[in-house]
Amino acid sequence: MMKNAVSCREVVVVRGDREVLHGVGFDLRTGSVTGLLGPSGCGKTTLIRAIGGLQAKVTGDVSVLGLPAGASKLRGRIGYVTQEPSVYGDLTVTENLRFFAAVLGVASSDVERVIEAVDLTSHAGSRVDRLSGGQRSRASLAAALLGSPELLVLDEPTVGLDPVLRRDLWELFHKLADDGATLLVSSHVMDEASRCDRLLLMRDGDLLADDTPQGLLDSVGTDDIEQAFLTLIDRKAGAR
Amino acid sequence: MTPRVTFAVAARVLAQLRRDHRTVAMLIVLPALLVSLMWWIFHDSPGTFDRIGGPLLAVFPAIIMFVVTSVATLRERSSGTLSRLFTMPMAKLDFLLGYALAFALIAVVQALVVVSIALYLLDLNIQGDAWQLGVVAVLDGVLGAALGLFASAFAATEFQAVQMMPAVMIPQILLCGLLVPRDQLPSVLHAVSDVLPLSYAVDAVIGVANGNGLASGAGGDALVVLAFVLAALGLGAATLKRRTA
Numbered sequence: 001m002m003k004n005a006v007s008c009r010e011v012v013v014v015r016g017d018r019e020v021l022h023g024v025g026f027d028l029r030t031g032s033v034t035g036l037l038g039p040s041g042c043g044k045t046t047l048i049r050a051i052g053g054l055q056a057k058v059t060g061d062v063s064v065l066g067l068p069a070g071a072s073k074l075r076g077r078i079g080y081v082t083q084e085p086s087v088y089g090d091l092t093v094t095e096n097l098r099f100f101a102a103v104l105g106v107a108s109s110d111v112e113r114v115i116e117a118v119d120l121t122s123h124a125g126s127r128v129d130r131l132s133g134g135q136r137s138r139a140s141l142a143a144a145l146l147g148s149p150e151l152l153v154l155d156e157p158t159v160g161l162d163p164v165l166r167r168d169l170w171e172l173f174h175k176l177a178d179d180g181a182t183l184l185v186s187s188h189v190m191d192e193a194s195r196c197d198r199l200l201l202m203r204d205g206d207l208l209a210d211d212t213p214q215g216l217l218d219s220v221g222t223d224d225i226e227q228a229f230l231t232l233i234d235r236k237a238g239a240r
Numbered sequence: 241m242t243p244r245v246t247f248a249v250a251a252r253v254l255a256q257l258r259r260d261h262r263t264v265a266m267l268i269v270l271p272a273l274l275v276s277l278m279w280w281i282f283h284d285s286p287g288t289f290d291r292i293g294g295p296l297l298a299v300f301p302a303i304i305m306f307v308v309t310s311v312a313t314l315r316e317r318s319s320g321t322l323s324r325l326f327t328m329p330m331a332k333l334d335f336l337l338g339y340a341l342a343f344a345l346i347a348v349v350q351a352l353v354v355v356s357i358a359l360y361l362l363d364l365n366i367q368g369d370a371w372q373l374g375v376v377a378v379l380d381g382v383l384g385a386a387l388g389l390f391a392s393a394f395a396a397t398e399f400q401a402v403q404m405m406p407a408v409m410i411p412q413i414l415l416c417g418l419l420v421p422r423d424q425l426p427s428v429l430h431a432v433s434d435v436l437p438l439s440y441a442v443d444a445v446i447g448v449a450n451g452n453g454l455a456s457g458a459g460g461d462a463l464v465v466l467a468f469v470l471a472a473l474g475l476g477a478a479t480l481k482r483r484t485a
Binding site: 015016049052053054055056057058070072074075076078080082084085086087088089090091095099100102103104105127143144 | 251255327481482
């Protein structure tokens with residue numbers, strides 16, 4: 001098994017005439033849950049899209065499961081969730097998942113498993129556009145779990161969910177990691193940081209920190225992730 | 241390309257259409273209504289409907305198919321489902337062929353309805369076989385769908401996609417031989433009409449209506465239409481981008 005599921009080196013992304021990632025580098029250890037934290041607009045989604053092979057104008061090295069990001073051999077081995085629930089509103093949860101299972105070539109028995117994993121069994125027969133926002137994003141997450149992909153890149157999967165559900169999802173993420181999957185989970189909610197094995201802190205297209213939650217707190221001498229984030233920003237401004 | 245994926249896309253598109261009664265009604269009933277309207281308009285000028293009725297069986301289904309399919313891939317792009325599918329083992333052609341297959345099935349029903357009404361209710365006179373007229377009408381509906389899918393791969397937004405109809409279809413309607421037979425067009429316009437797909441769709445219908453069945457003249461035109469369908473889908477697939485800004 002590969003030591004690192006994802007390796008990024010000097011990743012630069014240009015959108016329009018603006019550079020939105022300025023040379024980002026990090027590794028995601030196989031079997032870990034990494035939080036990608038930072039304010040809205042800092043480049044989290046762009047980075048996730050680059051790993052998914054969906055972002056144009058990427059320079060530098062993005063290696064995913066030992067292959068360059070976007071390689072056709074990676075298709076189906078990565079579970080990808082966008083911020084918008086990317087499922088069909090006019091189909092039921094089950095119909096959506098049966099379709100994606102067919103595209104993936106995964107047995108349709110897997111559909112029931114992923115519906116259960118995101119706790120949507122009681123809504124399996126409901127049209128997605130009749131569900132609440134949180135239920136919709138769980139339906140989208142369920143689609144990413146089909147076929148048990150080796151890498152999951154999840155863009156803000158816990159937004160708008162109640163605390164109990166959020167805790168359950170984080171437990172699910174760790175269970176998947178214990179089974180060998182690697183997860184990158186973006187969030188702009190700092191209190192989710194403590195649930196991650198490692199943290200990537202981003203701001204304005206740069207990586208401010210790449211550490212364990214405890215290591216990060218120790219390095220700035222605080223017990224609050226939000227405070228650590230602010231201190232790092234100040235330090236960086238001071239270094240200029 | 242994987243047949244499993246193509247058929248999965250087609251089945252899913254049909255499942256979505258089954259929920260969308262208004263779109264299905266528009267696709268199946270509207271061409272028949274419009275042909276009936278034309279029959280009524282020309283009720284007091286004998287012979288006119290027999291001349292233009294055939295071409296209308298090519299033009300109306302194609303336009304309506306075009307409008308519906310031209311926003312199809314845009315909807316998937318804005319909902320994020322296209323991005324998701326692109327991280328899965330789906331070829332771009334699987335995606336467009338799946339859509340084309342689903343709409344081809346709709347085109348069969350559409351053609352059955354519009355041709356039956358034209359022949360048996362509106363007494364459209366044709367020399368050729370009714371089933372051949374049906375086959376050509378299906379092909380013309382599929383042409384509209386393929387051109388719409390091609391246009392939707394090109395447009396960046398649904399707003400732009402809607403603008404494709406007047407830009408792509410109206411010039412073809414004007415030049416396809418419906419208003420003026422193509423051999424009576426000024427030579428430059430005739431040459432332009434020679435490279436437009438709808439011209440061959442209308443030629444095929446006129447051929448069948450005049451008794452030149454698919455085994456003779458109309459067959460060649462039908463093959464050209466089929467070639468345009470495949471080219472539109474191939475080019476559409478090449479235009480769709482996995483990586484976007």
